[in-house]
Amino acid sequence: MGKGRPTPKRREAQGRRRQPVTAPTNRKEAYKQARERQAAERIRAREGMLKGEERYLPARDRGPARKLARDWVDSRRTISQFFLPVSLVLLVVLWTIPMFGGQTGMLLYSYAITILWPLMIVAVAGSSFFVAQRVKKEAAKRFPDENLKGVGFYAAMRAMQIRRLRFPPPMLLPGGKPVPPKR
Numbered sequence: 001m002g003k004g005r006p007t008p009k010r011r012e013a014q015g016r017r018r019q020p021v022t023a024p025t026n027r028k029e030a031y032k033q034a035r036e037r038q039a040a041e042r043i044r045a046r047e048g049m050l051k052g053e054e055r056y057l058p059a060r061d062r063g064p065a066r067k068l069a070r071d072w073v074d075s076r077r078t079i080s081q082f083f084l085p086v087s088l089v090l091l092v093v094l095w096t097i098p099m100f101g102g103q104t105g106m107l108l109y110s111y112a113i114t115i116l117w118p119l120m121i122v123a124v125a126g127s128s129f130f131v132a133q134r135v136k137k138e139a140a141k142r143f144p145d146e147n148l149k150g151v152g153f154y155a156a157m158r159a160m161q162i163r164r165l166r167f168p169p170p171m172l173l174p175g176g177k178p179v180p181p182k183r
Contacts (some may be wrong), residue, residue, distance in 0.1 A: 010094055012033075025130055037142075049168060050096075050168070050169060052067075052168050052169075052171055053080065054067075057168060058156070061082060063146065063147075063167060064142075064143055064146060065129075065146045065147075065148055065151045066137065066141040066151065066154060067142050068135070068139050068143070068169070069135045069139065069152075069154050069158065070150050070168065070170070071157035071171065071172050072134070072135050072138060072155065073131065073135070073158045073159045074163075074166070074170035074171065074172045074173075074174075075172040075174060075176040076157075076171070076177065077174050078131060078159045078173060079123050079124060079126075079127040080123075080124045080127040080128050080131070080156070080159045080160045081120060081160065081162065081163060082123045082162070083120065083160055084160070084161075084162055085162065086120060087120070088111065090117065090120075093112070094109060094112055094113070097109045120178050124160070127159070128156035128159065128160065129156075130160045131155050131156050132152030132153060132155055132156045133152065135151060135152055135155035136148060136152040139151050139174050
């Protein structure tokens with residue numbers, strides 16, 4: 001069974017492949033085209049990162065084990081995710097108590113420093129340890145051949161971040177439902 005047509009001459013085949021060259025006429029124009037290409041690539045990469053596309057993510061966020069860690073953390077509420085907001089509120093309260101003074105203010109100040117703050121630190125450390133162990137165990141079960149170095153720490157650090165400030169952005173809501181697309 002033949003191909004049904006004669007073999008083209010080399011000159012004809014090369015002529016079809018060639019496209020007109022649209023080289024810039026001067027250096028200024030070349031720089032302008034290069035900047036436009038780079039800007040378009042940055043926009044495409046940013047959109048890819050926000051969608052969670054693997055090839056656009058930084059190296060620390062790549063891999064199936066890291067995706068599992070992100071999804072595991074994002075689908076749950078943990079004590080450690082409230083650490084930063086509670087710390088901020090506690091600091092503001094601790095700064096304002098001495099202004100109003102009084103014996104009661106100083107008593108509250110000392111209780112907050114000696115009891116509340118260490119209690120919060122212990123709770124966050126325990127929560128981080130729990131998250132790290134659970135994610136490592138789950139990742140080892142699902143991806144036995146994958147390199148799991150640092151996955152538990154990655155999950156613990158993500159769990160401590162305020163949900164809206166996490167990067168890449170969460171793909172799951174607490175409870176495991178997918179995040180609805182933004183309009």
